[in-house]
Amino acid sequence: MRIFTASIATETNTFSPIPTAMENYLTCVAFRPGEHPADQPTLCSAPLFVARRRATQEGFTLVEGSCFFAQPAGPTTRVAYETMRDEILGQLQAALPLDGVLLGMHGAMVAGGYDDCEGDVLERVRALVGPKCVIGVELDPHNHMTLKRVGLADIIICFKEYPHVDIVPRAEELVTLVLKTIRGEIRPVASLYDCGMIAFYPTTSEPNTSFVARQKSFEGHDGVLSVSFVHGFPHADVPEMGSRMLVYTDNAKAQGDALAIRLGEEIVALRGRTAPPNLDFVDALDQALATDTATGPAIIAEPADNAGGGSASDNTMSLRELVARGVENAAVAPLWDPMAVGFCHAVGAGARLRLRIGGKTSELSGDPFDADCEVLAVAKDCHQSFGEAKGPVGDLAAVRIGGVTVVMNTNRAQALGRELFTALGLDPASYRLLVLKSAQHFMAAYGPLASRVFYSETQGPSTQRYEKHSYDRIARPKWPIDAEAPGALIL
Numbered sequence: 001m002r003i004f005t006a007s008i009a010t011e012t013n014t015f016s017p018i019p020t021a022m023e024n025y026l027t028c029v030a031f032r033p034g035e036h037p038a039d040q041p042t043l044c045s046a047p048l049f050v051a052r053r054r055a056t057q058e059g060f061t062l063v064e065g066s067c068f069f070a071q072p073a074g075p076t077t078r079v080a081y082e083t084m085r086d087e088i089l090g091q092l093q094a095a096l097p098l099d100g101v102l103l104g105m106h107g108a109m110v111a112g113g114y115d116d117c118e119g120d121v122l123e124r125v126r127a128l129v130g131p132k133c134v135i136g137v138e139l140d141p142h143n144h145m146t147l148k149r150v151g152l153a154d155i156i157i158c159f160k161e162y163p164h165v166d167i168v169p170r171a172e173e174l175v176t177l178v179l180k181t182i183r184g185e186i187r188p189v190a191s192l193y194d195c196g197m198i199a200f201y202p203t204t205s206e207p208n209t210s211f212v213a214r215q216k217s218f219e220g221h222d223g224v225l226s227v228s229f230v231h232g233f234p235h236a237d238v239p240e241m242g243s244r245m246l247v248y249t250d251n252a253k254a255q256g257d258a259l260a261i262r263l264g265e266e267i268v269a270l271r272g273r274t275a276p277p278n279l280d281f282v283d284a285l286d287q288a289l290a291t292d293t294a295t296g297p298a299i300i301a302e303p304a305d306n307a308g309g310g311s312a313s314d315n316t317m318s319l320r321e322l323v324a325r326g327v328e329n330a331a332v333a334p335l336w337d338p339m340a341v342g343f344c345h346a347v348g349a350g351a352r353l354r355l356r357i358g359g360k361t362s363e364l365s366g367d368p369f370d371a372d373c374e375v376l377a378v379a380k381d382c383h384q385s386f387g388e389a390k391g392p393v394g395d396l397a398a399v400r401i402g403g404v405t406v407v408m409n410t411n412r413a414q415a416l417g418r419e420l421f422t423a424l425g426l427d428p429a430s431y432r433l434l435v436l437k438s439a440q441h442f443m444a445a446y447g448p449l450a451s452r453v454f455y456s457e458t459q460g461p462s463t464q465r466y467e468k469h470s471y472d473r474i475a476r477p478k479w480p481i482d483a484e485a486p487g488a489l490i491l
């Protein structure tokens with residue numbers, strides 16, 4: 001048995017001002033065959049990571065292709081996408097004949113000339129491997145689950161948890177189902193329900209925590225192979241953007257349809273109740289400052305300026321408000337400003353300087369913030385953890401402005417691991433208030449520290465107030481932009 005695996009992934013925010021070029025993949029994740037680290041998967045390379053171990057256990061030959069991932073931003077350039085795609089297709093062609101293909105993709109990648117990069121990859125892979133080869137795909141739930149890709153793959157599995165702490169167990173399931181399909185033990189058949197909506201579904205809070213358990217409760221018996229709830233990625237103006245329910249049964253289409261409709265309708269019934277309150281930043285700050293922080297810092301998340309959703313992470317609204325109000329013992333992290341970090345490294349820890357911070361990428365970044373700063377600490381070439389994965393944050397610098405510490409980085413990234421502070425000798429638990437530029441993934445490492453967590457609205461292309469996005473191409477009606485937007489079984 002011969003199986004090929006590769007990865008090509010990013011999450012494209014079509015409203016982001018930041019272009020994505022080859023360089024952004026090469027400086028984030030670009031492992032050529034055999035180069036992938038043995039000890040940890042990246043966000044979208046878990047199929048390779050898992051299949052390596054399973055190949056030895058289950059006696060198949062694994063052929064490794066390249067793995068590419070770039071930090072979410074605006075559309076990938078056409079030349080970068082086609083270069084990576086064709087590199088992988090060339091490796092796949094050289095590996096023929098194949099019984100199976102395992103692809104780690106994100107699912108919301110848009111490139112110049114391509115609204116559905118994953119559908120395009122699958123179309124070309126299918127043309128090379130033929131109809132009998134079993135193609136399995138692992139996707140982030142923040143994807144556009146197009147009819148094209150569901151039609152071309154044999155089985156697609158999405159992470160269930162948000163924060164995505166289950167990338168490895170979902171890849172294990174994918175490898176298991178692909179192997180069973182190759183051996184003729186099962187025949188996966190898809191059912192797809194379009195919920196007609198977009199929303200935010202953090203699984204660290206209800207009703208989403210229970211819904212994850214509910215999805216799992218149907219899997220593995222009575223012919224149900226897999227249930228993926230596709231959250232959708234709202235920051236992309238592409239036709240099939242939105243929340244969908246994907247069910248695979250073992251050749252029991254009518255039963256799969258009924259389950260997809262049932263679970264999809266449950267999501268429709270939860271409209272307006274899946275997201276925690278999205279407060280204006282000033283209101284979140286009022287509530288955070290009134291919080292008893294004896295057990296740990298209050299945390300305010302800034303989803304609108306989340307680098308993990310394609311934002312610049314250099315908006316200055318929250319920093320400006322904290323300093324203007326004279327807040328003590330607070331920190332903002334991470335703020336992307338390679339130039340300011342460079343200045344801090346030049347003068348070193350303990351120095352004082354007048355620094356211009358943030359507000360550089362576009363009008364959504366607000367005005368730069370100018371202040372007299374004390375450099376608290378600097379560190380070179382740092383990483384942060386996210387579950388078993390590790391991601392680069394570049395060089396770090398922490399400066400103090402009055403009672404506010406600002407952690408800045410050179411490699412644009414959202415707040416994931418505590419290393420943003422600990423790499424600088426700072427203790428995140430020692431603050432009264434942490435303002436974190438992230439939508440939800442910060443919860444894995446910072447949630448356990450927090451006395452309370454607030455989700456706030458500042459400014460940026462990953463705003464959760466979707467009415468701020470100028471959608472032209474998404475299918476309508478779509479709740480909450482349209483009040484009436486029914487769900488429907490579409491496959």
Ligand SMILES: [Zn+2]
Pocket residue numbers: 140141142164
């Ligand atoms: Zn995601």
